[in-house]
Amino acid sequence: MAILDVSGLKVHFPIKGGIFNRTIGHIKAVDDVSFSIEQGKTYGLVGESGSGKSTTGRAIVGLENITAGKILFEGEDITSRESKTKDMRKDIQMIFQDPYSSLNPRKRVRDIIAEPLRNYEKLTKNEEKQRVYELLELVGLNPESIWKFPHQFSGGQRQRIGVARAIALKPKLIIADEPVSALDVSVQAQVLNFMQDIQKELDLTYLFISHDLGVVEHMCDEIAIMYRGRYVEQGTREDIFENPQHIYTKRLIAAIPDINPRNRDAQYAFRQEVKREYENSFDDYFDAEGLAYNLQNISATHRVALPERG
Numbered sequence: 001m002a003i004l005d006v007s008g009l010k011v012h013f014p015i016k017g018g019i020f021n022r023t024i025g026h027i028k029a030v031d032d033v034s035f036s037i038e039q040g041k042t043y044g045l046v047g048e049s050g051s052g053k054s055t056t057g058r059a060i061v062g063l064e065n066i067t068a069g070k071i072l073f074e075g076e077d078i079t080s081r082e083s084k085t086k087d088m089r090k091d092i093q094m095i096f097q098d099p100y101s102s103l104n105p106r107k108r109v110r111d112i113i114a115e116p117l118r119n120y121e122k123l124t125k126n127e128e129k130q131r132v133y134e135l136l137e138l139v140g141l142n143p144e145s146i147w148k149f150p151h152q153f154s155g156g157q158r159q160r161i162g163v164a165r166a167i168a169l170k171p172k173l174i175i176a177d178e179p180v181s182a183l184d185v186s187v188q189a190q191v192l193n194f195m196q197d198i199q200k201e202l203d204l205t206y207l208f209i210s211h212d213l214g215v216v217e218h219m220c221d222e223i224a225i226m227y228r229g230r231y232v233e234q235g236t237r238e239d240i241f242e243n244p245q246h247i248y249t250k251r252l253i254a255a256i257p258d259i260n261p262r263n264r265d266a267q268y269a270f271r272q273e274v275k276r277e278y279e280n281s282f283d284d285y286f287d288a289e290g291l292a293y294n295l296q297n298i299s300a301t302h303r304v305a306l307p308e309r310g
């Protein structure tokens with residue numbers, strides 16, 4: 001069953017201008033996006049900076065006002081902020097890119113992790129401390145961490161603290177917005193693997209937001225590529241990586257560095273070919289405003305933004 005079902009989501013921000021500071025236009029940060037995520041799966045949203053990925057995630061947790069569309073969580077309508085009950089707010093948590101800026105530097109780990117518990121559950125001091133110890137163990141940090149401050153940890157450890165806080169209330173869905181982008185490449189894989197372990201252990205569903213297709217390939221069952229607020233392509237990991245259809249998707253894939261030096265020549269050739277196709281056939285893939293067309297089904301799992309035939 002789909003745990004999250006988003007249909008026709010639009011988030012438009014007004015652009016103010018003139019001496020009366022009137023609305024003179026809109027930034028269509030998210031413009032008609034639909035998708036659903038199955039329980040226990042990881043769904044990836046990919047795109048370059050400004051494509052609308054974060055705004056989509058923020059709209060789902062209620063951090064942005066929605067211009068149009070509908071969001072169902074476990075079949076219940078949570079579109080408006082008011083319709084999100086206290087339980088639903090517990091069930092959907094967010095992990096951010098930079099754990100350092102999202103963790104209060106003046107608070108000890110104990111208080112950082114306990115904060116959501118204090119907001120939602122009435123625990124005694126002892127029960128609370130016990131829960132914090134359990135959470136630290138779950139994310140692989142030692143018990144002494146409880147008394148430390150965020151600056152006493154490495155980037156990867158800080159992201160573990162961020163995860164401990166996000167899972168404190170036993171959520172069902174986690175929206176992870178660029179969770180490893182601020183980390184060294186060597187630490188990224190550790191954090192990603194650990195997120196997968198936690199997912200299995202707690203039966204979590206992830207909405208995984210990233211500009212990095214390599215990271216998304218490692219993590220996601222289904223993937224959507226966004227460009228200027230719209231979907232360009234959506235499919236299973238195999239659809240996207242084995243059979244990309246949209247020129248924009250192909251460009252992103254061609255740009256992934258290949259670590260195997262033996263493939264370098266082949267990759268260079270592929271990149272050149274995609275570049276040529278991009279320059280020669282841009283108009284086949286984008287409308288007069290340079291935006292992606294509506295999605296067409298090309299298989300039961302694969303949708304691509306192409307002009308309608310006929």
Ligand SMILES: Nc1ncnc2c1ncn2[C@@H]1O[C@H](COP(=O)(O)OP(=O)(O)OP(=O)(O)O)[C@@H](O)[C@H]1O
Nearest residue numbers: 013027029047048049050051052053054055056211
């Ligand atoms: N509060 C806001 N007011 C006005 N415009 C906004 C606001 N938030 C986001 N935008 C604009 O909406 C567009 C989409 O932004 P968004 O942050 O969702 O993109 P993104 O794909 O997540 O990029 P990044 O990875 O850089 O965060 C951008 O043009 C951005 O400038």
